[in-house]
Amino acid sequence: MEARYLREDAGRIATAADRLAANRHERGSFLRYQFASYSFLLPWLIGFLALTLGPALSSLYLSFTDYDLVDTPYWVGIANYSRIASDDPRFWKAMQVTFTFVVLSVPLKLAFALAVAVALNKGLRGLTFFRAVFYLPSLIGASVAIAVLWRQIFAGDGLLNRLLASVFGYEGPSWISTPGTALYTLVLLAVWQFGSPMIIFLAGLRQIPQDMYEAASIDGAGARRQFLKITLPLLTPVIFFNAVIQTIDAFKAFTSAFVISNGSGGPIDSTLFYTLYLYQEAFVNFRIGYASALAWVLVVIIGIFTALSFLSARFWVHYDD
Amino acid sequence: MTSLVLDKIVKRFGSVDVIHGVDLDIRSGEFVVFVGPSGCGKSTLLRMIAGLESISEGRLTIGGQRMNERAAADRGIAMVFQSYALYPHMSVYKNMAFGLETIRMPKADIEVRVRKAAEILRLTELLDRKPRQLSGGQRQRVAIGRAIVREPDIFLFDEPLSNLDAELRVQTRVEIAKLHADLGATMIYVTHDQVEAMTLADRIVVLRAGRVEQFGRPLDIYNKPANRFVAGFIGSPKMNFLGVKSLGMRPHGVAVDLAGRELMTHVAADRAVPTAVNEPLTLGVRPEHIVIGSGDGLQLGQVRAEHVEHLGSQTLIYGKLTDGQNMTIVCDGQKRTHVGDVVEVSVAPSLCHLFDTNGRTLTL
Numbered sequence: 144m145e146a147r148y149l150r151e152d153a154g155r156i157a158t159a160a161d162r163l164a165a166n167r168h169e170r171g172s173f174l175r176y177q178f179a180s181y182s183f184l185l186p187w188l189i190g191f192l193a194l195t196l197g198p199a200l201s202s203l204y205l206s207f208t209d210y211d212l213v214d215t216p217y218w219v220g221i222a223n224y225s226r227i228a229s230d231d232p233r234f235w236k237a238m239q240v241t242f243t244f245v246v247l248s249v250p251l252k253l254a255f256a257l258a259v260a261v262a263l264n265k266g267l268r269g270l271t272f273f274r275a276v277f278y279l280p281s282l283i284g285a286s287v288a289i290a291v292l293w294r295q296i297f298a299g300d301g302l303l304n305r306l307l308a309s310v311f312g313y314e315g316p317s318w319i320s321t322p323g324t325a326l327y328t329l330v331l332l333a334v335w336q337f338g339s340p341m342i343i344f345l346a347g348l349r350q351i352p353q354d355m356y357e358a359a360s361i362d363g364a365g366a367r368r369q370f371l372k373i374t375l376p377l378l379t380p381v382i383f384f385n386a387v388i389q390t391i392d393a394f395k396a397f398t399s400a401f402v403i404s405n406g407s408g409g410p411i412d413s414t415l416f417y418t419l420y421l422y423q424e425a426f427v428n429f430r431i432g433y434a435s436a437l438a439w440v441l442v443v444i445i446g447i448f449t450a451l452s453f454l455s456a457r458f459w460v461h462y463d464d
Numbered sequence: 465m466t467s468l469v470l471d472k473i474v475k476r477f478g479s480v481d482v483i484h485g486v487d488l489d490i491r492s493g494e495f496v497v498f499v500g501p502s503g504c505g506k507s508t509l510l511r512m513i514a515g516l517e518s519i520s521e522g523r524l525t526i527g528g529q530r531m532n533e534r535a536a537a538d539r540g541i542a543m544v545f546q547s548y549a550l551y552p553h554m555s556v557y558k559n560m561a562f563g564l565e566t567i568r569m570p571k572a573d574i575e576v577r578v579r580k581a582a583e584i585l586r587l588t589e590l591l592d593r594k595p596r597q598l599s600g601g602q603r604q605r606v607a608i609g610r611a612i613v614r615e616p617d618i619f620l621f622d623e624p625l626s627n628l629d630a631e632l633r634v635q636t637r638v639e640i641a642k643l644h645a646d647l648g649a650t651m652i653y654v655t656h657d658q659v660e661a662m663t664l665a666d667r668i669v670v671l672r673a674g675r676v677e678q679f680g681r682p683l684d685i686y687n688k689p690a691n692r693f694v695a696g697f698i699g700s701p702k703m704n705f706l707g708v709k710s711l712g713m714r715p716h717g718v719a720v721d722l723a724g725r726e727l728m729t730h731v732a733a734d735r736a737v738p739t740a741v742n743e744p745l746t747l748g749v750r751p752e753h754i755v756i757g758s759g760d761g762l763q764l765g766q767v768r769a770e771h772v773e774h775l776g777s778q779t780l781i782y783g784k785l786t787d788g789q790n791m792t793i794v795c796d797g798q799k800r801t802h803v804g805d806v807v808e809v810s811v812a813p814s815l816c817h818l819f820d821t822n823g824r825t826l827t828l
Contacts (some may be wrong), residue, residue, distance in 0.1 A: 357516050358549040362563030362614070363537035372562070376553040461553035463596065 206435035216432065223436035234437070236412045237420035243326060244416065245393040248333040253385055256337040260344035261374070274345065281338030290332070290402030294319055297328045297403075319403050322413040329414060332399050340385040347381030348374070379460040387452050394445050397422070417441055466527040466540065466617035466650055467492045468513065474521035475508055475674070482508055483674040485522065490652065490667075495644050498654045499661040500671035501697070506654045507622055509671070513652065514543050514620050527617060537566075542611035543620040546627065548603045550595040550610075556582075557591040560609045574613075581612040584643070601632045608643070621653040625660065637663060658698050662686070670694050692823035695748050701780065701792045703748045703817070706764075710743040718818055718826065720747055723787035727762040729816040731826050745826075748817035751780070751794040754809050756801075761810040767791050769805045774798060781807075 181188075206223055208216035227234050259277055263270055280289075296302045299317030307313045318324045351374065359369050375382075397418040400408065408415030408423070421441070425434030468490040475483035483505045490496050498506040511517040513524065515536030524531045531539050542563075550559050557578055564574045582588045585605040595603055604624060611619055621640070625633045641664055644651050655661055661668050662682045670677045670685065670693075678690040689695035696702045708720035708727070717730040729747070755761060765785050773780040779799040782792050793809060801807065818826040 352547065352549065354545050354547050354549040355551065357514075357536075358543070358545060358551075358610075359562070360516070361514060361536045361541065361543050362610075363566040364562075368566060373551060376551075379553075463552050 202435040202438055205432050206439050208432040209430075210432040210435075211429045212431055213429075219432065223433045224440070226433070227436060227440055233412065233415065233420060237408075237415045237417045240326060240408075240413065240415050241394060241396075241417040244330060244333070244396065245390060247327075248330045248396075249386065249389045249393050251330065252334045252337050252389060253340055253382065255334055256341035256385070257344050257378075257382075259337065260341045260348055261370070263341075263345060264348045274342065277341060278338035281336045287398060287402055290399045293328065293332050293399065294403050320410050322411045325404070325410060325413045329396075329399050329403065333393065333396065340389060343381060343385055344378070347378050351377045376461050380462055383452070383456050383460045387449055390448055390452070391445055394441065394448070468527075468618060468650060468652075469525045470509075470513075470522065471525070472522040473509070473512065473519060473524060475505070475512060475517065476520040481520075481674065483512070486674075486676055488669060488676065488679060490650060493648050493650055495641075495651045495653065495664060495666045496669060497661040497665035497667075498652065498669045498671055499656065499658055499697070500677075502656060503673075504671040505674040506656075506669075506671050508674075510543075510620055510622055510652060510654045513539075513618075514541055515539050516543075540617040541620055542614045542616035542618075543622065544604075544607045544611050544624045546623040548595070548607040548627075550603060550606055552595050555592050555594060556587060556598070556606050556609075559595070559606055560613050563610065563614050577613045577615075578609075581609045584612065584646070585609045585639075600628050601636060604628060604636060605639075608640070612643075612647070617650065619647075619649055619651040621651065623654055623656070625655070625657075633660075640664065658700060662698070668698075670697060672697075689748075689817065689825060691825055692746060692748065692819040695817055695819070695825070699750055701751050701794065703750050704754075704791050705819075706747045706749065706785070706789050706791070708745050708747045708818075710741060710745050712741045716813070718745075720745060720818070722747060723765060723785065723789075725763060725765060727764075727816075728813060729762070729818060730813040731816055731818040744821055746819040746823075748819060749811050750815070751792040753811050753815040754791070754793045755811065756793065756795060756799070756807050756809055758808045759810045761812045762816065764791075764809045764811060766806050767793065767809050769801055769803055769807070772801055772803060783807075 205216055207218060207220060209219050209222075210216035263273055263277070267273065294301075297318035298304075299320065301318075303318065304315040307315045316324065318328050355373055355377070356369055359373055364372065395418060396416055400414045400416040400419050401422070404410075404414045404419075406419070406423070406427075408419045417437075418441070421434050421437045424430045424437060468488075470486050470488040470490075472485045472487060473483060474481060474485050486509060488496075498509060500506050508517060512519050515531070515534065519532050526539055526541075551562065554562065560578045560581060561574045564577060569577075578591070579588070582591055585608060587602070587605055587609055590598060590602060590606075595606065598606065604627075607624070624640075625636055628636060637660060640651075640653075644664075653660075653664060665682055667680060668682055668685050669679045672693055678685055678694045680688075685694060685698050689698060692705065696705070706722060708722045711719040711721055711726060713719075714728055716728060719726055719728050721727075727747070749764070754764070765787075767781070767783040767785055769781050769783040771782040773782075776798065777796070779795045779797070779801065780792065781795070781799070781801055782790070785791055791809070793807075820826060
């Protein structure tokens, strides 16, 4: 009798030991699996931690300090932020320039991109070719070379003025050195880089079912009414997406203003983009702490803008489901 | 109410003809169904009538007026699409009012028309909803409502029931038939479902590969199919086709040889040119006309059951004749036939169809 109990106990113990071993084995393979996944993620993780999250957090810290890249950062609390809010006319000038740029360039760029996308969507021959041609400025547009080219076109003796002189006999000013027009040449440059939103619009237009237009044409709606009552409303999710992305991009615009104004934001701060001002504070005046605070203010501004866009979306963006 | 005439209508895509000179004369107030297998051109033909496809050749007249060059909106038609094509961002009301707003009808008049149509289609409670908040059947009714408010001369339906489930299809089919009775408008309806065609149509157009195979009343097409294709397409389960040989004309019709049995059909008794002896023919027998047991009809032989379906009201037997030819039998009621059973089958001589090697019916 006792022997039977003993045998049963031994059996039970053996089963438990097996289970434990199996568990240990499973845990081992689970860890190995985890290790493999993280090793694949590592290149990205290193980049993200060292080049994005790390600098972002340190800039957040630096924004509360006085720091000139040489001496040890000196904690000043919210002094940088209060100076931005109360005692920095160039900050407000940069805000005004940047907002003007955003308000002008984003709608114009979107309208232009949409117009070209609609034209390309009309079953044009060689669509792929034209799509590539129109996308080209966006590929090369943000480069320094194009900004240099733009400076040549809009300079006093630039291509535009020579054209105006020969065709209309009009002696144009130097568009990039006149405070009244400098910013608009940058707006024009931004609008010219309409390729990326255009491609997205084109994809959006292709999503609209053809029979919607057929139903509308039987209902007697002409091209204009079809565009206003069907294309535009059905495209609102895409318009919304493009608007948010382009607004964020416009707030962050830097290269063109930097090249065209030689990094000054001139003439008379008329092209002083927010990022350009931030750059000057950080790497010309070496006020790294103050520049970091400016950067975080921009983050908050972009955040508010994006949040407002999302809040407004429920009133004008039509989602199918 | 308006008549519609298609005169030698051709549709060409590049060098390929997809509609080969279709002639149809559709009377005012008639319900005509275009039916045919996928790719037969029925939807293309409808879209040409609607003005959504250009007409390559021929003449389309509606109410006596040439319409070839008229815009879709000026043809006095309304169309219900297979996908419904409702505007997803507009309410049911706005969807129905869209066409009337386009022609700048006064708001009060639009309201009257929309409310009336909504009442007919039981949509009144749903007028403020968006299409995404509706079931498939409700969306279909909105699509029909959008057509009704325009008070068109001709309604065009492009496979309107194909996205609905079986029960809703039957229900909506009845509603469309009732709508036709109430409005009395000319309606053209495209479907690949022969049951819809048989139940809805005043006249059916059977199409194949861009040609009209037969145009006639549903029962005429069922009883007197113009050719083997029509005979096979109309009727479910489809007609049995058995290879036979002609034994020549006899007093009541053509006699044929089915696997050594001499069958005296009542086909083509009035045919001017009798069939030659030994000419290969096809004997067509509808499954529902076959009688189990050696009755007094033509003895077709023995069938071994290979598959049996019990539908309750009917029993479907799929089997083979002793010479290996397939045969489907539909019996009323519940038969105790099992797989492997062998049954004697016969058919009344007057219910036989004969087709020549080109598929033409020997007589109509």
